Amino acid sequence: MARAITTQKKVMWTALAWAFGLMMFFPILWTFLTSFKTEAAAISDPPVWLFFDWTFENYAAVQERSNYPKALMNSIIIAVGSTLLGILIAVPAAWAMAFVPGRKTKDILLWMLSTKMLPAVGVLYPLVLLAKWLGVMDSRILLIVVLMLINLPIIVWMLYTYFREIPGEILEAARMDGAGLRSEIIYVLTPMALPGIASTILLNIILAWNEAFWTILLTTVNAAPLTAFIASFSAPEGLFYAKLSAASMMAIAPILIMGWFSQKQLVRGLTFGAVK
Amino acid sequence: MKLKQLLLTSAVGFGLSAGIAAADAHGTTITIATVNNGDMIRMQGLTEDFNAKHPDIKVEWVTLEENVLRQNLTTDISTGGGAYDVMTIGTYEVPIWANNGWLVSLNEGMADDFNKEDLLPAIAGGLTVDGELYASPFYGESSMVMYRTDLMEKAGLEMPDAPTWTFIREAAAAMTDRENDINGICVRGKAGWGENGAFLTAMANSFGARWFDEDWNAQFDSPEWAATLDFYLEMMNESGPAGAANNGFNENLTLFQQGKCGMWIDATVAASFVTGADSTVADKVGFALAPDNGLGKRGNWLWAWSLAIPSSSEKQDAAKTFISWATGPAYAELVAGNEGWANVPPGTRTSLYENADYLAAAPFAQMTLDSILAADPTNPTVKPVPYTGVQFVAIPEFAGIANQVGQQFSDALAGNQTAAQALANAQELTTEEMEAAGY
Numbered sequence: 001m002a003r004a005i006t007t008q009k010k011v012m013w014t015a016l017a018w019a020f021g022l023m024m025f026f027p028i029l030w031t032f033l034t035s036f037k038t039e040a041a042a043i044s045d046p047p048v049w050l051f052f053d054w055t056f057e058n059y060a061a062v063q064e065r066s067n068y069p070k071a072l073m074n075s076i077i078i079a080v081g082s083t084l085l086g087i088l089i090a091v092p093a094a095w096a097m098a099f100v101p102g103r104k105t106k107d108i109l110l111w112m113l114s115t116k117m118l119p120a121v122g123v124l125y126p127l128v129l130l131a132k133w134l135g136v137m138d139s140r141i142l143l144i145v146v147l148m149l150i151n152l153p154i155i156v157w158m159l160y161t162y163f164r165e166i167p168g169e170i171l172e173a174a175r176m177d178g179a180g181l182r183s184e185i186i187y188v189l190t191p192m193a194l195p196g197i198a199s200t201i202l203l204n205i206i207l208a209w210n211e212a213f214w215t216i217l218l219t220t221v222n223a224a225p226l227t228a229f230i231a232s233f234s235a236p237e238g239l240f241y242a243k244l245s246a247a248s249m250m251a252i253a254p255i256l257i258m259g260w261f262s263q264k265q266l267v268r269g270l271t272f273g274a275v276k
Numbered sequence: 277m278k279l280k281q282l283l284l285t286s287a288v289g290f291g292l293s294a295g296i297a298a299a300d301a302h303g304t305t306i307t308i309a310t311v312n313n314g315d316m317i318r319m320q321g322l323t324e325d326f327n328a329k330h331p332d333i334k335v336e337w338v339t340l341e342e343n344v345l346r347q348n349l350t351t352d353i354s355t356g357g358g359a360y361d362v363m364t365i366g367t368y369e370v371p372i373w374a375n376n377g378w379l380v381s382l383n384e385g386m387a388d389d390f391n392k393e394d395l396l397p398a399i400a401g402g403l404t405v406d407g408e409l410y411a412s413p414f415y416g417e418s419s420m421v422m423y424r425t426d427l428m429e430k431a432g433l434e435m436p437d438a439p440t441w442t443f444i445r446e447a448a449a450a451m452t453d454r455e456n457d458i459n460g461i462c463v464r465g466k467a468g469w470g471e472n473g474a475f476l477t478a479m480a481n482s483f484g485a486r487w488f489d490e491d492w493n494a495q496f497d498s499p500e501w502a503a504t505l506d507f508y509l510e511m512m513n514e515s516g517p518a519g520a521a522n523n524g525f526n527e528n529l530t531l532f533q534q535g536k537c538g539m540w541i542d543a544t545v546a547a548s549f550v551t552g553a554d555s556t557v558a559d560k561v562g563f564a565l566a567p568d569n570g571l572g573k574r575g576n577w578l579w580a581w582s583l584a585i586p587s588s589s590e591k592q593d594a595a596k597t598f599i600s601w602a603t604g605p606a607y608a609e610l611v612a613g614n615e616g617w618a619n620v621p622p623g624t625r626t627s628l629y630e631n632a633d634y635l636a637a638a639p640f641a642q643m644t645l646d647s648i649l650a651a652d653p654t655n656p657t658v659k660p661v662p663y664t665g666v667q668f669v670a671i672p673e674f675a676g677i678a679n680q681v682g683q684q685f686s687d688a689l690a691g692n693q694t695a696a697q698a699l700a701n702a703q704e705l706t707t708e709e710m711e712a713a714g715y
Binding site: 038039040043065125137138216220221228234237240 | 352530
């Protein structure tokens with residue numbers, strides 16, 4: 001009897017998980033289908049699902065109008081660059097907070113997180129003026145630094161959480177064996193926290209990839225990534241939903257594929273911590 | 277200076293694989309910011325013609341959604357960013373930005389064949405400050421009634437060229453057929469200064485209402501505004517579509533193209549969409565002027581997307597050359613030669629409406645011209661006002677205030693509050709904002 005209830009529960013939870021998953025995935029599926037419709041079919045009522053004249057004309061139109069490879073390259077460089085720069089800064093910071101905490105460590109951590117509560121537009125003008133003064137407007141290095149700063153609190157917090165689960169005795173043993181600070185972090189701490197670091201990297205690449213406030217406002221031609229690419233296909237006066245869907249699919253496809261391939265790593269890192 | 281050096285050194289140190297994007301080495305590359313609509317995209321496609329005529333000027337395009345573009349341009353121009361050499365801006369921004377000294381006058385330095393005198397006076401008037409033209413219109417639009425001729429006939433009615441609001445409401449009720457999902461009237465209900473704010477401000481003009489009196493006092497507590505909002509809500513409740521509070525231009529266009537609206541009052545630019553290939557009712561559409569109430573003002577607006585040069589641009593001569601090409605008389609012939617006369621950007625030049633080929637190809641041309649000429653941005657309302665602008669008030673505070681007021685009206689349409697409550701809230705918030713702004 002107990003087994004029957006367990007199976008029943010299992011089926012129920014599985015069905016619920018599938019329903020929830022499909023619900024989450026539906027907007028992407030609908031965007032995918034719309035991207036192969038004509039503009040007229042995209043707005044038809046009742047909506048058409050699979051039985052319509054599939055066309056690639058939207059993808060061709062998007063390719064013709066935009067420089068997709070350039071936007072893609074900018075997105076990759078900005079997302080990966082800002083994440084790696086963030087990791088370089090966050091690993092020593094998280095190490096210090098996890099293994100040599102001071103009286104104010106908790107306060108500093110909370111203060112770092114509180115910067116995420118500031119509305120981005122609040123620092124728009126100071127940042128634009130600073131970038132203009134430095135002559136780095138519309139450059140990838142500007143976005144790398146800005147996105148790194150925006151995501152740094154999350155990176156530090158995630159790494160801090162993973163590092164705290166690593167027994168300090170292991171690092172002490174390394175020190176007893178003559179490891180310096182650099183060796184301790186690079187050869188002992190980092191390999192042990194690798195699943196956590198990997199999931200932090202993946203999550204921050206996704207966050208940086210999707211960031212659409214700074215990446216649009218601080219770029220024009222040279223550094224405009226895929227977020228600006230999508231924004232160029234949105235129109236308040238005119239029905240271009242099919243083309244917008246095609247542009248959206250082209251923009252999210254790389255990160256979606258990366259997410260699929262690394263989901264095991266991502267889930268493991270996010271749910272199990274560093275050394276479990 | 278030391279701080280700057282430190283920051284610069286740090287920036288270089290952060291090089292990674294990205295590096296700093298090299299500044300453009302060509303002195304004649306101009307960057308143009310524009311919106312995503314059919315006419316602008318067509319212009320991008322015709323850039324080769326400009327390149328052939330001006331091989332020394334290279335053009336870079338930045339296309340953005342209207343609201344994103346507005347935010348981007350405002351940030352750039354108010355900080356003197358100089359990122360753009362040509363900006364696509366609306367009739368609302370031009371007088372405000374020109375008064376701030378942010379725009380370059382186009383009175384001098386344009387090409388010989390530009391012919392400023394050929395611009396439609398109503399459109400050019402909204403882009404001129406103290407006799408100086410600060411933006412050249414790329415296309416102009418007003419609003420008008422688009423209606424289903426077959427449904428009007430079925431209802432036993434005939435649409436006059438210049439209908440009244442009373443007729444529109446009666447016709448809407450007569451055309452409504454809920455069983456067949458046909459709504460007599462579709463108009464904007466979505467909140468926003470450029471959405472229901474534009475429609476209701478233009479409608480209010482024809483009811484004798486105004487945003488402010490001569491001393492900048494908010495006027496939402498006037499009987500004229502009460503009459504406007506009551507009429508709007510009653511008409512929409514009788515004959516409007518379900519969920520109208522969420523409908524903007526695109527939503528109503530979708531409904532009309534699918535045959536679900538008897539009438540649609542909106543931008544004249546929609547005429548080519550509802551008679552185009554994607555429309556299921558393309559051959560059953562008629563046009564009429566926006567309605568009035570017998571007070572001498574019609575409920576139509578006036579707007580133009582125009583090209584302007586920010587004063588921070590270092591390539592103003594090249595920018596003027598481009599604007600002369602894109603908004604000059606020869607551009608109409610270029611578009612006509614490539615894509616037909618019906619696709620020529622409307623509403624900017626008198627000569628276009630004297631062109632027999634254009635009038636033959638665009639059945640909505642005369643009504644578009646009449647609608648544009650019926651709007652007066654310098655004298656928009658029945659009573660005197662201290663501002664210019666038909667469906668907007670040309671002050672920097674307006675967009676923020678009108679977004680909030682639009683939200684109140686949208687809530688009333690959704691049934692969340694009464695017209696009286698919406699107007700009382702609008703009066704209160706407008707008064708507060710205007711006092712805070714120093715009026």
